[in-house]
Amino acid sequence: MGNFLVWVVWVAAAFGCLGSGIAVVSFSNPFYSALALIGNLGSLAVLYLLLSAEFVAAAQVLVYAGAVMVMFLFVIAYLGGEADAPWAGGPTWQQFAAVLAAGALFVEIIVVVGLKAGGRLSHQAHVTRAFGSPAAIGRLFLTDHLLAFEITSIVLLVAAVGGVVLGAHARRGVEWGSATRLPTEPAP
């Protein structure tokens, strides 16, 4: 009975994941794409729970579906969310090549994983109930993976500084641009 329930939840989450992933790529309005990505991240968090990665699922909802997507939605609202119509004007060679490349990537991944690990994927290791808990993740981060932890903190710091520098440059650029604008250019 428990196994059947898990299958039902898995199928629902997987279809939610696939559908919202395709929706992100095919919506012409960026605002709807971002909303579809929130659905995608939520159903991925359900799949992480089924794989007994509780802490990663919680972090996914808090950090990704929460903080990162709010930032996305703010920027899209700020820029006005211009719609580009990807399917307008008939198929071009670029779209044809994109379909071909994406299909080739999919087949390639499936074939390589099937060849390298095909026979060994059916027996999952048994894990204790503490697997994937915050305590286990924290212990791993502070013992075996301390270097990754520290490097991640430096990367986050660099990204924050980069964001501030980019914002400051953009503001100064507009002031300089408006002061030295040529008379032939249209006023902003």
Added chain:
Amino acid sequence: MTVAMLGPEVSWYLALSAFLFATGAFGVLIRRSPLIVLLSLEIMLNGANLALIAFSRHHGRGDGQIFAISVMAIAASEVVVGLGLIVAMSRKRIALDVDKLNVLRG
């Protein structure tokens, strides 16, 4: 006390993650708006994350989850820098179209 894994095998999760990765790659290749290119990149990263966590469960070791959390932090940094660039582009009135954006000087 140990628990067995219920539901589908890890190979189903891997197929799903491959499909997500291909969908994201398709979006990166076909869309012109840099905002949607960033959103498609997020799908690719999440496909990779799903594969990492599935393998972590398969082997019963936590290292894959550590990697997935690091990928999440990198993705957050990438979004900060990418959105900063897009906002800077729009403030300089550069068209938000990755096909037209082919010179480095602003």
